[in-house]
Amino acid sequence: MSIAKLQQADNQAIAVKLSDITYRYANTAPTLYCENWQVKTSERIFLHGDSGSGKSTILSLLSGITKPNSGSIDIGTSNLSKLSASQVDKFRACNIGIVFQQFNLIPYLSVIKNIELAVYFAKTSVNVRDSLAPMLDSVKLPTDILNKQVAQLSVGQKQRVAILRALINSPDLLLIDEPTSALDANARDGFMQMLMSMEQTRDTTMIFVSHDQSLRQYFTQHIAVSDICQWRTNSKESAC
Numbered sequence: 001m002s003i004a005k006l007q008q009a010d011n012q013a014i015a016v017k018l019s020d021i022t023y024r025y026a027n028t029a030p031t032l033y034c035e036n037w038q039v040k041t042s043e044r045i046f047l048h049g050d051s052g053s054g055k056s057t058i059l060s061l062l063s064g065i066t067k068p069n070s071g072s073i074d075i076g077t078s079n080l081s082k083l084s085a086s087q088v089d090k091f092r093a094c095n096i097g098i099v100f101q102q103f104n105l106i107p108y109l110s111v112i113k114n115i116e117l118a119v120y121f122a123k124t125s126v127n128v129r130d131s132l133a134p135m136l137d138s139v140k141l142p143t144d145i146l147n148k149q150v151a152q153l154s155v156g157q158k159q160r161v162a163i164l165r166a167l168i169n170s171p172d173l174l175l176i177d178e179p180t181s182a183l184d185a186n187a188r189d190g191f192m193q194m195l196m197s198m199e200q201t202r203d204t205t206m207i208f209v210s211h212d213q214s215l216r217q218y219f220t221q222h223i224a225v226s227d228i229c230q231w232r233t234n235s236k237e238s239a240c
């Protein structure tokens with residue numbers, strides 16, 4: 001199941017579309033409103049905002065991990081709001097690569113088992129070892145790391161494994177959440193150069209979130225969270 005492309009009037013396909021979204025974590029919490037936001041296919045977006053502005057929440061909504069209270073989210077021609085929970089899980093596994101802030105690797109499993117799980121959930125016929133061979137080279141990891149337990153890896157190595165897991169099914173959409181926050185400046189720049197060179201030959205749409213403005217240089221499009229979504233407190237509920 002690959003993402004069918006939504007065509008726009010100017011004939012450029014839409015990869016992501018948010019329409020009239022509202023979301024809140026609990027009844028008393030402020031509500032996040034996102035009226036309308038579209039990302040075209042193959043765009044590489046740097047989505048920035050202060051800590052707490054909602055970057056991770058937006059990625060969670062886009063990936064279908066979090067369901068909005070109202071509104072709709074289209075990824076290609078698939079409206080996530082119309083899919084059942086299990087259909088969303090399947091859709092995500094097949095079409096969306098995600099690099100989480102804390103990587104979300106399973107620490108007691110080996111590197112290869114972590115990556116194989118992504119292929120298992122997508123039910124694709126990817127041969128993991130064959131596909132990984134050139135990718136390992138690109139991220140400068142040795143082949144023997146595949147059999148190491150994730151718990152034994154450095155932060156930088158975990159970050160690269162998280163990228164490999166996100167890319168193994170050749171997703172159309174890549175969502176990346178602050179992957180460089182635990183790295184020093186040299187490691188951060190090395191990681192960004194590696195990510196961009198891996199993506200040079202792919203047609204992936206990428207949404208990369210960070211509060212670190214020094215990463216802007218790697219992207220041609222920069223969008224502030226506050227330009228697409230706002231947190232508002234419901235005045236009736238807060239009155240008493």
Ligand SMILES: Nc1ncnc2c1ncn2[C@@H]1O[C@H](COP(=O)(O)OP(=O)(O)OP(=O)(O)O)[C@@H](O)[C@H]1O
Binds near residue numbers: 026050051054055057
């Ligand atoms: N599970 C949760 N329950 C309640 N509130 C939450 C939860 N997760 C996030 N929030 C709140 O939602 C708002 C946005 O959080 P979010 O994690 O999306 O911000 P962020 O921009 O990614 O922050 P950071 O840069 O620090 O990771 C914050 O006010 C946060 O406290």
